[in-house]
Amino acid sequence: MRNQLIKNTYHWSLFLLGGIALHSCGANQNSQEKHYEQPNILWITCEDISPNLGCYGDSAAKTPVIDQLAAEGVLFTNAFATVGVCAPSRSSIITGMYPVSLGTHNMRTGKDITGISKGNYNKETGIVDPKGNSVPQYSAVIPSQVKCFTEYLRKAGYYCTNNAKTDYQFAAPITAWDENDTQAHWRNRPKGKPFFSVFNLNVSHESQIWKKKNDSLRIDPKAPTLPPYFPEDSIVRKDMACNYSNISEMDQQVGEILQQLKEDGLLDKTIVFFYSDHGGPLPRGKRAIYDSGLKVPMVIRFPKQKHRGVVNREMVSFVDLAPTVLSLAGVGAPDYMQGQAFLGPYKAKEPRTEIYGSKDRMDEFYDMVRSVRDTQYLYVKNFHPEWSYYKDIKYRRQLDMMNRLLDLKAKGELNKEQKLFFRTSKPTEELYDVKADPFQLNNLAQDPNYKAIMDKMSVKLDIWQKAVGDKGYIPEGELVRQMWPNLDQPVTAKPTFEKLGDAYEIHCATKGASVAYQITRDGKSKNTWKHWQVYQKPIQLKAGEYLHAVAIRIGYKQSVENKIRK
Structure with missing residues (x-):
């Protein structure tokens, strides 16, 4: 059924038909004169799943909705997160940048997980970096030119x-x-506006395994095929x-969102993405740098x-999502983005050939691991081989199976492959043939037959780290103090107004700050998302109207509001 392979030269932009002018937010790109229709774009994202879906050949999965979506669209077989855990991964999704380049690579920085930030960051967390620096909660200050x-x-x-998770670090x-927020929906848009809507589904998250462990199972426990790194155990x-039951429930939730799209007559006017924020929630999945942690399902209808019915085997990284959505909307990506568009009129001329991954602090435990993967090999470099592979993360210990694995290890009842997860040290380098060894269990790094491949992959990783300015070498405590001098969050400067004829320009002295505004009659601004517009050009007011403005640079505290009345 799925035997059609997308050719690298396939022109995805054919489906974009006349409408609006293409334009660019890149410093070195010029607007084009071609005209395209702005499509609606819907992202349905879930948490913590690997490609354990029927459309990927998993016979234990009960996912009829997503399977049908895949049958009606394109199934991507080589889509990867940048990090095997949510917050760093999501920082790359929203920016088109690698977390190690932004300084968002440590899991997690603060409490900014959803909605409007309360701006509360604890200075005492109990986390101490390897250099002995205390690490507070913080909102990462990323490079000034980078925007969502x-x-x-x-x-x-x-x-x-x-709707509604952000978790961008x-x-x-x-x-x-x-x-x-939890009420965010395309149905609230002004008439005639195209939409980009995101729905984040939480039911497949790691935590739901212990929170829902007493619920009725939708899947026979005997049905899933155990990976070789798990023992046969009840x-x-x-x-x-x-986990499979939660995925089944998530599939139903996907169906409910698609049904709303159908009811609104928008299904065939919308590009629908489905994907997970990183790999599956079980031990050696989430937080891992292997395929079990980074490889994700992705379907686009x-x-x-x-x-x-197309199967796309090209490599896709999460840094590619931002430039791809911009491309589909007829907008060129800004030059600073590190990903490349894989769809739309700004699609890259050549497909991606490598995937780069990272692993740093995971909750209370530090590490520094980097990886590069192509369609044949995965190369992993451990910068601290003296540190244990297994991290006794308190959060994960809430999984019954995690405690069971520890118990079986203590009793000496795990085999060689199952004990790999509990190594007390790591090899400096790892190399896996992902086609012959899909679970990455047979390290080829010491095999002289693979030395040329090792050298090639090692050089690629080194070049990439230098190109993106890998901040993993900076102890987190020092990095935070670079972002927040004296551990005080910097504050965005109050915006100012300049009258130009009948209009008002809005300025902010903070480098890289964005400005939002709203217009009122009573001089009282509304502190909710939907009332603030992104400032682009001078604004004209009617007599008696007030212009309100706030400014924000990412990682800084939002400015105080300023207003002016005509």
Whole structure:
């Protein structure tokens, strides 16, 4: 059924038909004169799943909705997160940048997980970096030119909604979304506006395995195939079945969102993405740098089932999502983005050939691991081989199967492959043939037959680290103090107004700050997302109207409001 392979030269932009002018937010790109229709774009994202879906050949999965979505669209078989855990991964999704380049690579920085930030960051966390520096909670201050890509969509005329998780490692700026809460929905958009809407489904998250462990199972515990790094054990199977059950429930939730799209007559006017934020929630999955932690399901359905039944084997990284959505909207990506568009009129001329991954602090435990993967090999470099591979993370210990694995290890009842997870040290380098060894259990790094491949992959990783300015070498405590001098969050400067004829320009002295504004009659601004617009050009007021403005640089505290009355 799925035997059609997308050719590298396939022109995805064919489905974009006349409408609006293409334009660019890149410093070195010029607007084009071609005209395209701005499609609606819907992201349905879930948490913590590997490609354990029926459409990927997993016979234990009960996912009829996503399977049908894949049958009507394009199934991507080589999609990867940048990090095997949510917050760093999501920082790359929203910016088109690698977390190690942004300084968002340590899991997690603060409490900015959803909605408007309360701005509360504890200075005492109990976390101490390897150099002995205390690490407080913080909102990462990323390079000044970097924005949430949705800000560019808003400037291009899109109504952008997020329901509701953000978890970017920094507080979501007011300029990122028209709506960012549990009520956010494309149905709230002004008439005639295209939308970019995100729905984040939580039921498949790691925590739901222990929170829902007493619920009725939708999957027979005997049905899933155990990977070789798990022992045959009833507790292990119970948690696996719970995970599959949660995926089944998530599939139903996907169906409910798609049904709303159908009811609104928008299914064939919308590009629908489905993907997970990183790999599956079980031990050696989430937080790992192997395929079990980074490889994710991804399905894209186009209006009127264009490209129906296609299987795409090109490599896709999460840094590619931002430039791809911008491309689909007819917007060129800014030059600083490190990803490349794989769809739309700004699609890269050549497909991606490598995937780069990272692993740093995971909750209370530090590490520094980097990886590069192509379609044949995965190369891993451990910068601290003296540190244990296994991290006794308190959060993960809430999994019954995690405690069971530790118990079986203590009793000496795990085999060689199952004990790899509990290594007390790591090899400096690892190399895996991912086709012959899909679970990455047979390290080829010491095999002289693979020395040329090792050298080639090692050089690629080194070049990439230098190119992106890998901040993993900076102890986190020092990095935070670079971002927040004296551990005080920097504050965005209050915006100012300049009258130009009948209009008002808004300025902010903070480098890289974005400005949001609203207009009122009574001089009282509304502190909710949907009332703030992204500032782009001088604003004209009617007599008696007030112009309100706030400014925000990512990682900084939002400015105090300023206003002026005509």
